[in-house]
Amino acid sequence: MPKTEHWSWYVEQFAPTEQHHHAIANVLFSGRSQYQQIAVIETPIFGKMLVLDGDTQSSARDERVYHESLVHPALAGVSERAEVLILGGGEGATLRETLRCPDVKRCTMVDIDGLVVELSKRYLPEWSEGAFEDPRARVVIGDALAFLSEDRDRYDVIVSDLTEPFPDSPSHTLFNDRVFSMIKARLAPGGTYALQASTASVHNAALHCKMARTLRKHFAFVTSYFTHVPAFDTDWAFLACSDRVDLSALEPAAVDAYCARLRGENFFYDGITHRRLFSLPRYLRRMLAQSGDTF
Amino acid sequence: MPKTEHWSWYVEQFAPTEQHHHAIANVLFSGRSQYQQIAVIETPIFGKMLVLDGDTQSSARDERVYHESLVHPALAGVSERAEVLILGGGEGATLRETLRCPDVKRCTMVDIDGLVVELSKRYLPEWSEGAFEDPRARVVIGDALAFLSEDRDRYDVIVSDLTEPFPDSPSHTLFNDRVFSMIKARLAPGGTYALQASTASVHNAALHCKMARTLRKHFAFVTSYFTHVPAFDTDWAFLACSDRVDLSALEPAAVDAYCARLRGENFFYDGITHRRLFSLPRYLRRMLAQSGDTF
Amino acid sequence: MPKTEHWSWYVEQFAPTEQHHHAIANVLFSGRSQYQQIAVIETPIFGKMLVLDGDTQSSARDERVYHESLVHPALAGVSERAEVLILGGGEGATLRETLRCPDVKRCTMVDIDGLVVELSKRYLPEWSEGAFEDPRARVVIGDALAFLSEDRDRYDVIVSDLTEPFPDSPSHTLFNDRVFSMIKARLAPGGTYALQASTASVHNAALHCKMARTLRKHFAFVTSYFTHVPAFDTDWAFLACSDRVDLSALEPAAVDAYCARLRGENFFYDGITHRRLFSLPRYLRRMLAQSGDTF
């Protein structure tokens, strides 16, 4: 049999009839934690990728697009940034982006899966870039729900970087009114809660809209924004929730002033990119304006 | 052998190591014209799709995202819209979008492949929605280059909806200085030339930037804009070229005023969407600012 | 996006974790009959293929391996060959092989799906090679079960070329004691019933053994034989059932004498091939000797 140049493939399935196939150059790790199937692979186009339960979490090539979008709009829009809480985010890149902001005095990160954190330190050091060693970082390996129940601190920004709430996911119990109430209780007055919030593409924005509708019961401003993340093979959406600020109204100049204070340079995000993220296409504004069910 | 629910797949290859697989529900047509391999298929998620030489041209689900982005920014940004020329665009949807504008008095469309036009009329009538029968439409089956050499008319807007200039494509000879000079010669003073211009995603924007650099030799304003088109599985970019107008500076209100005059409703495009399209992320603005080779 | 050389693929699934992918060069037909999904495709290696419900029925490249194996051992082993009945066999190749034997005076073929027969005549004429026009051929479009209930003739050989008895298949009701009794009732004394009988490979011979066990309740000799059919991607098995003759004991010389009388030349089958077909590997002889459930 002739030799096969690309012999093993990572197949991500978006629907039973839609798949993306990535040739695998290297398997750095493949195994199971107590919570999920974990793989760290390398592909020629995207470089290293973290895959949990067959679902791409981030890739070397474009993780900055995702993580800058998740973290900075929320931080840019608040005036106090001393205390930040991250739910999930095991790779350490959400932590890295947060700690690039010198106003942050402490960043608490709660992830249930210690093995993801350990493997990320070992195989994906470019993701955390030393953030786990930053004295402002406090890493809690544990259940986000338990943490929220017991914790008594207040946070200026809470960032949720959890996997999607599919039935078998460890995140399944973390998207509902009770949890959102708990999150809000931990938020300082005027604080912002930002979360990754599924896809918002033409053919598949229903889950995102349902998340938005649910959160509107809890916050005065629930703003959608999204960008295409090539490794996810789709437009990826976020929600920024606040009782005080509408992030879509933030001026590019204000964003740029915030960005100027960050350590290092941004790859993706700045004032003009902020305007892109929050200027939603007509079809999505219409869908978000419709009523419907909630979690 | 157990029955296979999805037995035939359309595999689009983006690189030897990256593929997207769409299950085929129906093959409406599969054959060759004098110029290219043509297929009209149906998939569960994207509906009908036109595939030329193994390359998705458009899908029922999101063709409006692509065609509204290709046609309307250019039309919105000019003051005269009486004469429009379309190069390529065999499906008829670029023609449809153009003719939705009541200011357009004549729209000439030149496509080399009469079979694509005939098959689109037969299998994809939702794409042209009767545009081929509009008395303002003039359809020329022929080589765009020959047409440009012989034609003596002037056009307020020229829209290029050609396949990408890969070596075996009928579009291969249509991306170079000589052709761009010919196009400019057919453009009315102050007119705009808009073209689909490859992908502009994080990992693959080099061809787009090369196109932009080449066109800057010909036009005072060469503005990139892009959006994710799910059926193309990537961010899709366009270039708007003009000696008079910088489309990125067009105000949402002006766009909305233009859109209000169109027959029917837009799905994707309006003032806010225009702002999204033309607000480029930081990495792309940087790439576009760099020097490099040209066609 | 670069052009894809092979853009559409036929994926045959053997298990949720095992698939064979054939690049499709041409789709000659794709549609549904009243009974099943039917496709006629062309692949570079196997040539034309008939696919029913996502299941390969035969390919130009190796259909002779399958059809010669299905028809000739049974005919070689009987002394009377005047009347033959074929259940299924819509492509016409089972009919073709049967009518190559000059001793056959009439061959009745009963297939439920007239569309398969019509499409085979149109797109796969090499399969039937004019057999449908042979005056000895009698083609009945109808349900095999209904035919068996009403028919009063006797046949020297009955050949079953039905699709496998999966739950949704039109063949599902045709593998059970009642039907086998009906078949036996139509068989002349000393006649042979030959049927295609699923796969018999190392990892997947259970269904074949169950078929064999079921038929042993009805016939004194139930002999398994098999060969690899590349287009089926597996070893394909058959059962020869008789109250008089054990086909595994047939001498190569006797087979060759039978073959010498056939019109045209065999591609696959002869005396030595017969010995191969009926010399089963040790693991399969052991599995067939074990007891187990029946249909």
Added chain:
Amino acid sequence: MPKTEHWSWYVEQFAPTEQHHHAIANVLFSGRSQYQQIAVIETPIFGKMLVLDGDTQSSARDERVYHESLVHPALAGVSERAEVLILGGGEGATLRETLRCPDVKRCTMVDIDGLVVELSKRYLPEWSEGAFEDPRARVVIGDALAFLSEDRDRYDVIVSDLTEPFPDSPSHTLFNDRVFSMIKARLAPGGTYALQASTASVHNAALHCKMARTLRKHFAFVTSYFTHVPAFDTDWAFLACSDRVDLSALEPAAVDAYCARLRGENFFYDGITHRRLFSLPRYLRRMLAQSGDTF
């Protein structure tokens, strides 16, 4: 994105248009030696598999079919079996089968890739079943060609279990007249040389026939035999070369007498299976009888 049950796949390519896809349950090892890409994976249907340069070497499910076929016909057909030489065979299963024969006093195995041997001991102990520790085993890590040049011993049976002679394979220089002369020089008078010899299926037997033609220049009897090996997804062929014995004429009873002396039980091979292996179908006997080019 919904969770993907089977997220990574091993794709074996037989031609640019034919692929077999196996879902990977586990990656036990993936890396490169000095000579080749090595992977040990686990699949739900075939169990553990050794893959070299994207080419399946053997699977837990059916390696006995392959290794019994490779080793025992040669041993069954000779009268002296004291000294056996194996070229390649890094997994240790060829060694295991050889040492099951109590007549073998010493078995020398020469494999160039020590990493394959070490990984096989660690991850595939069921393949060697302790054979590497048998005092009769002599394992040489080195180039087969260098070994043949320097060695002065004579062997009753030489078994070649090398990868196929593709341009980039370490086996590429091992299929030619010079090497076959060297092998014959090491063979005791009346000894047998058995080699795995590519596929011999209907659509792809040319390489096998070329190997046979080449070897006929060196040996009086060059006998083809083959069986379907599901993990290889094709019929797999062998050649048995001798100046004294035609293995196709070996009686089943003689084979059974040989097998009765082996330690443990055979899974696949015995007298009747021998008859199957060496009874070639008509098309293959014809192809082998034709003249053509040689190595």
